[in-house]
Amino acid sequence: MSNVTSKEGVIRDSNLYAHYVFKAFDVNCNGAISFRDLLVTLSTLLRGSIYEKLRWTFKLYDINGDGCISRSELTQIVQAVHELMGRKNQTDAARKAKEQIDFVFRKLDLNDDGVVTLEEFIESCLKVSTQLEKSIESCLKVSTQNLRNL
Ligand SMILES: [Ca+2]
Ligand SMILES: [Ca+2]
Numbered sequence: 001m002s003n004v005t006s007k008e009g010v011i012r013d014s015n016l017y018a019h020y021v022f023k024a025f026d027v028n029c030n031g032a033i034s035f036r037d038l039l040v041t042l043s044t045l046l047r048g049s050i051y052e053k054l055r056w057t058f059k060l061y062d063i064n065g066d067g068c069i070s071r072s073e074l075t076q077i078v079q080a081v082h083e084l085m086g087r088k089n090q091t092d093a094a095r096k097a098k099e100q101i102d103f104v105f106r107k108l109d110l111n112d113d114g115v116v117t118l119e120e121f122i123e124s125c126l127k128v129s130t131q132l133e134k135s136i137e138s139c140l141k142v143s144t145q146n147l148r149n150l
Contacts, residue, residue: 016079016080016083017077017080020063020080025041029065041056044056050126054121054122054125057125058118058121058122060077063077067117068117071101071105074105074116078097079097082096107124108121110123
């Protein structure tokens, strides 16, 4: 079995996000992505229910796999994304990252206990997607009405 991260010894910053995604693909957590892992993950992402997709995303964010997302885990993911996008200005990036983390945490941590559980994650994400669906629906309604009026 090959382990991409341990072979290289140090995980370089630009590879951080890839490292987290790798971990989320590694279904049985043995340090390698087998063909089966790939199939399971792809079918979840492509054909899975909204719950399955959210569960996968939750797993990506729950870096130490203890069943909840801590502020420091979210910080690591957000920083990895910023590094991926090649943000040069460190102070600016750190400030932006902190703002995003505070915002997301306020939305996700429903009982305000400092960690986000899978239940909280799914509940708040579903709320956001329902709002999004509603606004898309109303946009569609408006445009169909406009078409009828033509
Ligand atoms: Ca965790
Ligand atoms: Ca909580």
